[in-house]
Amino acid sequence: MENHWKMWNAECAALEPEREILALEITTQMADKWLLWTLSVLAEEGSPLRFSRIMERVEGVSQKSLTKTLRQLERDGLVTREMFPEVPPRVEYTITELGLGMLEHVRPLWLWTVQNLENFERARRKYDERRG
Amino acid sequence: MENHWKMWNAECAALEPEREILALEITTQMADKWLLWTLSVLAEEGSPLRFSRIMERVEGVSQKSLTKTLRQLERDGLVTREMFPEVPPRVEYTITELGLGMLEHVRPLWLWTVQNLENFERARRKYDERRG
Numbered sequence: 001m002e003n004h005w006k007m008w009n010a011e012c013a014a015l016e017p018e019r020e021i022l023a024l025e026i027t028t029q030m031a032d033k034w035l036l037w038t039l040s041v042l043a044e045e046g047s048p049l050r051f052s053r054i055m056e057r058v059e060g061v062s063q064k065s066l067t068k069t070l071r072q073l074e075r076d077g078l079v080t081r082e083m084f085p086e087v088p089p090r091v092e093y094t095i096t097e098l099g100l101g102m103l104e105h106v107r108p109l110w111l112w113t114v115q116n117l118e119n120f121e122r123a124r125r126k127y128d129e130r131r132g
Numbered sequence: 133m134e135n136h137w138k139m140w141n142a143e144c145a146a147l148e149p150e151r152e153i154l155a156l157e158i159t160t161q162m163a164d165k166w167l168l169w170t171l172s173v174l175a176e177e178g179s180p181l182r183f184s185r186i187m188e189r190v191e192g193v194s195q196k197s198l199t200k201t202l203r204q205l206e207r208d209g210l211v212t213r214e215m216f217p218e219v220p221p222r223v224e225y226t227i228t229e230l231g232l233g234m235l236e237h238v239r240p241l242w243l244w245t246v247q248n249l250e251n252f253e254r255a256r257r258k259y260d261e262r263r264g
Contacts, residue, residue, distance in 0.1 A: 015246065020165065023245050026252055028160060030241070033152065077255025098251055105241040109162070112237045113155050114147065119230055120158055123209025 030106045034069045048092035180224035
C-alpha cells in the first residue's frame with residue numbers, strides 16, 4: 001500500500017485541536033445541500049448575482065434558508081456580498097477563488113457518493129438484516 | 133463559466149429526497165475525525181488488522197469510540213469484519229474497494245481544507261469584526 005496514507009495520518013495527528021475543529025466545521029457544512037447548491041449556482045454564473053436571482057435557481061430554498069446560507073458562505077470567505085444604495089437596495093453575491101477551490105474539491109466526492117448510493121443502500125440492508 | 137456546474141445542479145435537483153438524505157449522511161460522516169482516521173489506517177495497512185492494532189494506530193481514540201466507528205464503517209460497506217472463534221476470539225477488519233474509493237475522494241478535500249485554514253480563519257475574523 002502506498003505511503004501517502006501514512007503521510008496523511010501524520011497530518012491528521014499533527015493538527016492542533018482548535019484548527020481541527022475549524023477544518024471539521026468547514027468540511028461538514030459542505031454536506032449541506034443548500035450551501036453546496038447556492039455555491040454552485042454562483043459558480044455557474046461566474047459573475048455577481050442578485051439575491052432574488054439566486055433564489056430562483058436554487059429551487060425550493062426558502063428566503064430564510066438562503067439568507068442563512070449566504071451569510072455562512074460570506075463569513076467563510078467563499079462568497080463576497082456587495083450592497084448598492086438604491087431604492088430598494090440591490091445586493092449582489094459573487095463566488096470567490098476560495099469558493100471555487102472548495103467546490104472543485106467537494107464535487108468529486110459528492111458525485112462519487114451519488115454514483116455509489118446503491119452500494120451503500122445494499123451494504124446497510126445486509127448489515128441490518130444480519131443484526132436482525 | 134463551464135457547463136459542468138449546470139450538470140451538477142441538475143443532478144442535485146433530480147435526487148429523490150430519501151436518497152439525498154442518504155448521500156448527505158454518507159458525506160457528513162466523512163467529516164468525522166475518528167472515522168476518517170480509522171479508514172486511512174486500514175488503507176495504510178492494506179490487509180486485515182485486529183481491533184487492538186487499529187486502536188494503537190488511531191492515537192487517542194477510546195475503545196468505545198473505535199467500536200462505534202468500526203460498526204458504522206461496516207454498516208456502510210466501507211470495511212469488512214471477520215471473527216475467528218479462538219479463545220479469546222480474534223476479530224479482524226479490512227478496508228473494502230468502496231472504502232478505498234471513498235477515501236480517495238475525501239482526502240483531496242480534507243487536505244485542501246487544512247491547507248486553506250488560514251484563509252478561513254482570516255475571513256471569519258474579518259466578518260466578525262465588521263459585524264461587531
